[in-house]
Amino acid sequence: MNSLFHYDGYLNRILTKLMYIVALNLLFLICSIPVITIGASCTAMYTVLFRFVRNDEPDILKTFFKAFRENLKKASCIWAAMLAAAGTLAVNYYALYHMDGGWTEALRVFFNFIFIIWVMLWVYIFPAAAYYKNSVLGYFQFSVRVAIANLPVTAAIILIQAVMLLAILFFAQYMQMAVILLTCCVFSLPAYFSTGFLVKIFERFEDDDLN
Numbered sequence: 001m002n003s004l005f006h007y008d009g010y011l012n013r014i015l016t017k018l019m020y021i022v023a024l025n026l027l028f029l030i031c032s033i034p035v036i037t038i039g040a041s042c043t044a045m046y047t048v049l050f051r052f053v054r055n056d057e058p059d060i061l062k063t064f065f066k067a068f069r070e071n072l073k074k075a076s077c078i079w080a081a082m083l084a085a086a087g088t089l090a091v092n093y094y095a096l097y098h099m100d101g102g103w104t105e106a107l108r109v110f111f112n113f114i115f116i117i118w119v120m121l122w123v124y125i126f127p128a129a130a131y132y133k134n135s136v137l138g139y140f141q142f143s144v145r146v147a148i149a150n151l152p153v154t155a156a157i158i159l160i161q162a163v164m165l166l167a168i169l170f171f172a173q174y175m176q177m178a179v180i181l182l183t184c185c186v187f188s189l190p191a192y193f194s195t196g197f198l199v200k201i202f203e204r205f206e207d208d209d210l211n
Helices: 010-031 038-052 060-097 103-131 136-149 151-171 175-184 188-203
Strands: none
Touching: 010 038, 010 060, 010 175, 010 188, 038 060, 038 103, 038 188, 060 103, 060 136, 103 136, 103 151, 103 188, 136 151, 151 175, 151 188
């Protein structure tokens, strides 16, 4: 019983993890307010998480803002490209919805394929930016390669993040609960559970040439 409340006890480890998750979520939300900085915020969040899952307990503020500053330019370029791709897909889906003709089904299949690639990129590209040094184009190439080479893990990560999002949407009908979840864990908690998978994958590519 005493070990439960010990400094290195199970309860203390859980509370420490919760503290990191809540703090990271708040930092992510605050630093994402300008919208264009969402990429840098996401990269900084994964930088902290990669250290944390390796049983390191970094200074959250110092580590987060250091990573945010160092990755601001490249992560913002990545985010802008991802946002532009999402916008283009949305426009095309809207156009297809208002079109008739047999060829629209083929286009719908094509754009669905592009959307799947976009989702797989989202899973890996910002964690890769936090883990490796590379060019913007190199991150895209690496993320596609890793996503395809690890399809079962990619599907598992997407499922984890989708379940978290659906849970938030479910609780959104209870406004106070939605605000609490949004503030505390909606972004950092899925990222935390994904990080364990990502570390194992990235460790296999550490000696590879990413360019």
